Amino acid sequence: MIRARVLSFLDWTNDADKALAKRRAFLVMAVGIAALLSFWQINVTGPCVDFPSCQKFLINHDNLCVSEAECNKWAVKQLMLDGCDLAGLCSLPQYLILAKILLVDILDAAQGKSSLKEILPVTISWWSRRALIANQSILAERSPSLCTSLMALKPEGFGLSWGTDLNAELVQIIEGALQLEYGFIEYAFGHVDQANFRFNAAREVCGLEISLTGMLGFRTAHQIDPKAQMVLIARTSSDANELLEKDIEKSSTVSMSKDGKLDADTEEDILMLPRLVSAEDRKPKMTGNQLNSFQQAVVLAQCLHVKKSNPDDEMRGWQMAPFIEAVDSQESSHFLIKRCSQLLRIRWECTRSRTKQRALLMLDKLVEDIRGTAVYGVQERMCFAFCLQFPPLSSLRKELAEMMVSCGLVGEALQTFEELELWNSLIDCYCLLGKKAVVLDLIKERLKEQPDDPRLWCAMGDVTFNEDCYEKAWEVSKHRFGRAQRSLGRSAYNKAEYSKSMQHWQAALTLNPLHSDGWFALGSAALKARDLDKAVDAFTRAVQLDPENGEAWNNIAAIHMTRKKSKEAFVAFKEALKFKRTSWQMWENYAQVSLDVHNIAQAIEAVNMVLDLSQGKRIMVDTLDKLMDEVEALNKANSNEQSINPSVRLENGSTDLEKGAMVNESSNQPSLPTTKDAATIVNQATENEWLLARVGKLLSRVVQISPTSAAWGLLARWHKVKGDSMMRGEALLKQVRSLQGSDWQHNKEHFKELSQVALQLSDVYMETSSKTGYKKDLYSVQMLLRNLIKQGEQFSDEEYHAAVVKCLSDVEQTIRYLK
Known part of the structure; x- marks a missing residue:
């Protein structure tokens, strides 16, 4: 092997001439660089010219005759690390193999041999990284072994002195x-x-x-x-x-x-x-x-x-x-x-x-x-x-062919996919043309020439939907072709054999743990099998490898939401929505967990997004009800803080509630509050006012889209928090009118709901009339209560019916008092 010959060439332990050994090491590195740049030229930068074969450097025996095609086939197998497939057929892979031997392998050998490390040029680690990244660039997946090797090669040169021969x-x-x-x-x-x-x-x-x-x-x-x-x-x-x-x-x-x-x-x-x-x-x-x-x-x-x-x-x-x-x-x-x-x-x-x-x-x-x-x-x-x-050029040609297909030029793309041996894309094109039998015959012909090519066996399985082909691919690859196990995993998942699918995906991920789609598929199978712990672990690995995988983030959040882990679900949903902002279902779940963690601002944004994306068809009444509970609790807490610290006063004139501006200054004179700093209380109260204004805009939008009784009731609650009795009365009156359209005369629950709203409306009218002396509203609510009592006689034994009777008496007493 060339590796042993090169190491023997660089062995200077029995030779005192260290300078000669360094020149030899530089020569080896130069040949490795030449091989790497030749591979890079023919596959990446161009121009694409003819290069002589370097198979004489790579064969095991001097007298063994190996064709260039067989040498390239061997080299391709060496470059398909960790069961990774090629992104497309590359040219002269033997040159990259030679470069890796002369650069990467020699550098690895020097780690355990100090005499060799002394004579190697410092920049060989730089060129070794380039050789490894060249190998990664021609693969369709991330290789964990290449990742480990590249991360182990620390960047040399950040602190080196470059001498006087190079200008600044x-x-x-x-x-x-x-x-x-x-x-x-x-x-x-x-x-x-x-x-x-x-x-x-x-x-x-x-x-x-x-x-x-x-x-x-x-x-x-x-x-x-x-x-x-x-x-x-x-x-x-x-x-x-x-x-x-x-x-x-x-x-x-x-x-x-x-x-x-x-x-x-x-x-x-x-x-x-x-x-x-x-x-x-x-x-x-x-x-x-x-x-x-x-x-x-x-x-x-x-x-x-x-x-x-x-x-x-x-x-x-x-x-x-x-x-x-x-x-x-x-x-x-x-x-x-x-x-x-x-x-x-x-x-x-x-x-x-x-x-x-x-x-x-x-x-x-x-x-x-x-x-x-x-x-x-x-x-x-x-x-x-x-x-x-x-x-690489192969990836560019694949991208060009895929763009042709998207533009309807399927026939033009066929030749490119066949030249690059991209069998999956070729199968898709022939299926679009309705010529599935043609691609089947083509694969069979190739299998006669290359019966041990696992990619062809997987392509055969994709055409015939025969799992035996995937098993054959796994066998001929000597259990090293991960794509075969991934195909078996997908097939088992489609048959609802989720436990079996998990086993296949785990086998594939053992070969290549950097395959993010594989971790997502494993998580999906585990989720179907109700193995939530395994599912969370798999989806977590998927987002670690691909942070843009919004579906994986969503699944993590959904699992946490099922387990009542609202904080974890909130974080996961927030990440998911960075990459999938058009899913109203995801925004709906995000609104719920936002309220669970008491983040009102995010909940408001989420509900607005649901209304936008669903075009007003999704009215989240339960979520809005919970939102108002949070607002009422905040308002109560803010009132308590101000009652404890009477020296704190809000200057509403300096606050822009519509734009959400925050006030960061307290009153002019310093005070000594008993619990919190005055400025903190002012800021909290101002933020609460800003949130209250946003909730009001949201509820106003809801009643415009869907003026239901529930929506008017939520708006009435908001006006109550604001302290606006007149607007609250209008909202309650519209809620009453909405409820009057139901069969409340014969439905116990509807009668109870209407009675409760009528009682609230009566309280509001009695309060405002006692201040203004205006009796018209009292007469209207008096008629409403009488109508409720008369038509709800069948519910006279219920507690809320008695409450309506008592309220009517209070209203009439208020009318007499005002007279």
């Missing part, structure tokens, strides 16, 4: 590139906060300050009036500006013109870049400074963080747009930086119906640019190759 500008770029690369490693495994820390460190190194602001501008060619546009403002240091001039000379990629048009003509009237205007004179306006190439890479990294830290909705694309447009507006950009910015734009525009066709054309041109051999050389393409989150 180049050292700055190297240190910033190191931060970016390590940030993308964290990003690849879902460590969003750690990645953002590295991205910010890179931004500080290059002297870049960025901020978002709003400016007037035009988005379409035929737009008449300018609208507010979100724009990124970038400010750079003087040193960075000096580096920019040199960078422009080296870069040969020209950006879009400043009027926002593409290099290639398109028919869309939507501008690529917003045409900004000055707010004063409505003239074109430039934003920010020109950036050097490394600063542009930092801006794109910040754009990815915006994508990862926001929910997947329509707004996320617009939040990313200023970063993309900031790079597109540059006078010059390196090849891969420009292509990375274009890819982010394509993924954004393909979600909008008006720009979807343009996105398809741009992606097709992008793939051709990467594969093409003209215009851009290898050296320029390789600049910043590891400082950007740019996918």
Whole structure:
């Protein structure tokens, strides 16, 4: 094996010439770097040219004849770590195997051999990380073994002295590139906060300050009036500006013109870049400074963080747009930086119906640019190759084919899926065309050539719905292909065999515990099997790996809600709603747990969202009733505090209840309250007033949407808390009229409800009449009570009937008194 030969080549224990050993170690690293860059060129940066095979370095025996196809097949199996499938068929995988042997394996061997560690270049750990992340980039799933290896390789170079041969500008770029690369490693495994820390460190190194602001501008060619546009403002240091001039000379990629048009003509009237205007004179306006190439890479990294830290909705694309447009507006950009910015734009525009066709054309041109051999050389393409989150060519072609399918070009996508050996996508396309038998024949032909390929056996199972095919895939992979167990788990779940499904998912997750969808599926099976502890653990692992999984957060919250753990449910629902804001069911549950933890503000927001999303069809009467209970309790507690501290007075004139403004000052003269600080009491009381105003708006909205008796009763309670007897009386009167439409004469519960409201209305009218002397309302409630007594004679034995009789006597006495 080449690994043993290289270690023998580097063994200098019997040789006193350490300098020669160091030169040998540098030579080994250089060959490893060459192999890695060759693989990266043919699969990521382009141009795609013919490379000689390196199978002679990898075969076990010198006299063994192995074809290049067999060598590639062997190399692919070596790269499919932890049962992970490939994202698409890659080219020359043997080069990556050679790079990993010469870089990663040699570095691992040096950990237990001090003599070897002494002669290895310091930067071999940097190139080893690049080789490992290259391996991860071609996999469809996160590999736990690669994650462990990458996290074990601490970032070298943050505190190193780079000598005198490198100038300060180049050292700055190297240190910033190191931060970016390590940030993308964290990003690849879902460590969003750690990645953002590295991205910010890179931004500080290059002297870049960025901020978002709003400016007037035009988005379409035929737009008449300018609208507010979100724009990124970038400010750079003087040193960075000096580096920019040199960078422009080296870069040969020209950006879009400043009027926002593409290099290639398109028919869309939507501008690529917003045409900004000055707010004063409505003239074109430039934003920010020109950036050097490394600063542009930092801006794109910040754009990815915006994508990862926001929910997947329509707004996320617009939040990313200023970063993309900031790079597109540059006078010059390196090849891969420009292509990375274009890819982010394509993924954004393909979600909008008006720009979807343009996105398809741009992606097709992008793939051709990467594969093409003209215009851009290898050296320029390789600049910043590891400082950007740019996918391999196979992933780009897969994305192009999927976009073709979404545009109805299914036939065009078939050839690409077949070339990349993406059998699942190929099956879906043939099913859309109604040609399921064609893909079945194709898979059978491939199985004759490759009978030990587990991916083909799983594809056969997907077509025939035969579990034996998945078992065969598990067998030929020697129990290393996790996708086979995942397919068995899905099949068992669909048959309602939840315990069996859990077993298959656990087997798959044993191979690859970083598969977030697998943990979610395990949690779903456990939930169906009523194993709530297992379900919570599985869903928790899912959100740890993928914090954007709103469904997993929702399931965690639902389980806690079932177990009456309101605090835990509140936190989980809050996370879930960051990513699934259009589910009224989720908002409804969130309103309930918000009240359980006495968070009135969140409950109000949740109820409003339910009304919005259900278009007023979901009126949460029970939740609103509980909300009023909380408001009444708060009001009572606030009254008690003020009675205990008579020196505290609220200045309502300085409080903006409608906008929710908070008052942070107490009265002018200091006091010595017996329980709490006066300012604290004032702030609490003001917050309660603000909440009360919001509840009033909510209840007013409810009675407009659904003027039921329950809604009017809730509004009456709110007016009672506010101390507005007149408005409370109006609400109670409308509640009475609503209840009079029911069969209260024959229904005991309805008669009781109407009687209770009538009693409240009588109390309000007697109170206001005694103050104003106005008797008309008393006459109307007198007639109401008499009618209740007369038509409710069958309920004369009930306690509330007697209460109505007594109330009528009180009303009549009040009328006589006023006369």
